[in-house]
Amino acid sequence: xxxxxxxxxLQRFVQAHYGAQAEVKGLQVMEAGHAGLTFGFAxxxxxxxxxxxxxxxxxxxxxxxxxxxxxxxxxxxxxxxLHTAGLPVPDxxxxxxxxxxxxxxxxxxxxLPGLPFFVxxxxxxFDLSPDLVRMLWQQCIDALVQLHRFDWQRHLPDWEKPTPxxxxxxxxxxxxxxxxxxxxxxxxxxxxxxxxxxxxxxxPPGLVHGDYQPGNVLYEAGRMSGIIDWELASIGxxxxxxxxxxxxxxxxxxxxxxxxxxxxxxQAIAAHYGAAGPELPWWQALAGYRLGxxxxxxxxxxxxxxxxxxTWERFALAIPRMFARAAxxxxxxxxxxxxxxxx
Numbered sequence: 001x002x003x004x005x006x007x008x009x010l011q012r013f014v015q016a017h018y019g020a021q022a023e024v025k026g027l028q029v030m031e032a033g034h035a036g037l038t039f040g041f042a043x044x045x046x047x048x049x050x051x052x053x054x055x056x057x058x059x060x061x062x063x064x065x066x067x068x069x070x071x072x073x074x075x076x077x078x079x080x081x082l083h084t085a086g087l088p089v090p091d092x093x094x095x096x097x098x099x100x101x102x103x104x105x106x107x108x109x110x111x112l113p114g115l116p117f118f119v120x121x122x123x124x125x126f127d128l129s130p131d132l133v134r135m136l137w138q139q140c141i142d143a144l145v146q147l148h149r150f151d152w153q154r155h156l157p158d159w160e161k162p163t164p165x166x167x168x169x170x171x172x173x174x175x176x177x178x179x180x181x182x183x184x185x186x187x188x189x190x191x192x193x194x195x196x197x198x199x200x201x202x203x204p205p206g207l208v209h210g211d212y213q214p215g216n217v218l219y220e221a222g223r224m225s226g227i228i229d230w231e232l233a234s235i236g237x238x239x240x241x242x243x244x245x246x247x248x249x250x251x252x253x254x255x256x257x258x259x260x261x262x263x264x265x266x267q268a269i270a271a272h273y274g275a276a277g278p279e280l281p282w283w284q285a286l287a288g289y290r291l292g293x294x295x296x297x298x299x300x301x302x303x304x305x306x307x308x309x310x311t312w313e314r315f316a317l318a319i320p321r322m323f324a325r326a327a328x329x330x331x332x333x334x335x336x337x338x339x340x341x342x343x
Contacts, residue, residue: 003027003028003029003039006027006039006057006102007024007027009101009102009103010024010027010039010041010057010102011023011024012101013094013101013102014043017094018043018052018053021045021046021047022043022044022045022046022052023043023044023045023046024041024042024043024044025041025042025043025044025049025051026040026041026042027039027040027041028040028041030056037058037059037060037061038056038057038058038059039056039057039058039059040054040055040056040057040111041054041055041057042054042055043055053110054110054111055093055108055109055110055111056090056108056109056110056111057102057106057107057108058072058075058106058107058108058109059072059102059104059105059106060072060073060104060105060106061104062103062104071105072105072106072107072231073095073096073097073105073106073107074159074160075092075095075107075230075231075233076092076095076107077156077159078156078159078230078233079091079092079107079109079230080092081155081156081159082150084155085150085151085155087146087147087150087227088112088143088224088225088226088227089226089227089228089230090109090110090111090112090226090228091109091110092107092108092109092110093108093109093110094106094107094108095107095108112218112225112226112228113218113220113225113226114218114219114220114224114225114226115218115219115220116214116215116216116217116218116219116228117136117214117215117217117219118214118215119213119214119215119248119260119261119262120215120258120259120260120261120314122261126219127222128261130263132222133261133262133263134263134264135222136214136217136219136222136224137214137249137262137263137264137269138264138272139217139219139223139224140212140213140214140217140224140245141245141269141272141273142272143217143224143227144209144212144241144242144245144273145273145274147207147209147212147227147241148206148207148238148241150206150207152205152206152207152235156207159235160234160235161235162205162235162236163205163234163235163236164202165199165200165202165236165237166196166199168236168237168240168286169192169195169196169199169286169289170192170196172192172289172290172293172294173192175293175294175296175297176188176189176192176292176293176296176297178296178297178300178301179293179296179297179299179300180296180299180300180303180304183320184292184296184319184320184323185296187292187320187323187324187327188289188292188293188296188323190323190327191285191288191289191292191323191326191327191330192289194285194326194327194330194331195282195285195286195289195326195330198282198330198333199282200279200282200283201279202237203237203238203239204237205235205236205237206235206236206237206238207233207235207238208233208234208235208236208237208238208240208241209227209230209232209233209241210230210231210232210233210234210240210241210244211229211231211232211244212227212241212244212245213244213245213248213260216228216229237283239275239279239280239283240283240286240287242269242270242273242275242280242283243280243282243283243284243285243286243287244287244290244291245269245273246266246269246270246280246283246284246287247266247284247287247288247291247322248260248262248287249262249264249265249266249268249269250265250266250284250288250325252321252325252328253288253318253321253322253325253326254318254321254322255317255318255321257314257317258314258315258317258318259318265339266280266284266336266339267336267337267339278333278334280336281329281330281333281336282329282330282333284326284329284336285325285326285327285329285330286326288322288323288325288326288329289322289323289326291322292319292322292323292326295312295315295316295318295319295322296319298312298315299312299313299315299316299319
């Protein structure tokens, strides 16, 4: 959806909810982190241009089946419950499952201050000295601990059923099948079989963000100000999130020309989170498999012209390494705990 297509319906929405003298100011695409159909704007008083509120609008992709990450509206009860519980997420003053306003379901949330730390290409406004970057990652991990303590059974009992661990693996079958290069498909399928063959015992379910990392955390003046981008949230094992953060920090999963900026090792991240145990390499491997499959799909969408985004060609450099590293962790998990001393 282009800005000019959104401007008129958004103006009508703003006048209906903030009064006839309210108007939209500064409508823009929120491009940081490649967040899909996400737009920022301010609601201002027409009389004196005074800003009444700053908001972010997320839209479901028009014409796409609403399920999982394409069902934007499902984020509304989640974010409202988290906000009420005091967690650092945006409040949601408006949301709709119908297509009356924008031709697709939407969530409209408050715009929190700060910038995401996109770990592959950080905004130049960030101080990239190792100590300060380490602090950003540590704050991110601290917030993850807080997030995983959220009592979803009390606050969101009917939001979503827990996802069985086997389904966390097989749900990516169709995504992986979109791999535009046959070698990627073969490597991904090998990892899938290793994951299924070595599944650990399922842990008690909790709230899972699904793409938890500093690129989905806002920072202002070096301090975390919010957690955003909840499209992949679910109820499942919290170790899904921890494995994801560890995978991003693992230099062996990345190409030298495209890797996250992280001064911590996966082992240091697990220790800071407070996790230990022989199953941790498995969860890191699952994260590598998930991101490898997601990257295969997005490279396909980019190359086919359906969703052009040249950033995914950079991820294409890392896809073979993601799958290879995941396979190595599954085949020799005992090596993981001794790797930190060699890095």
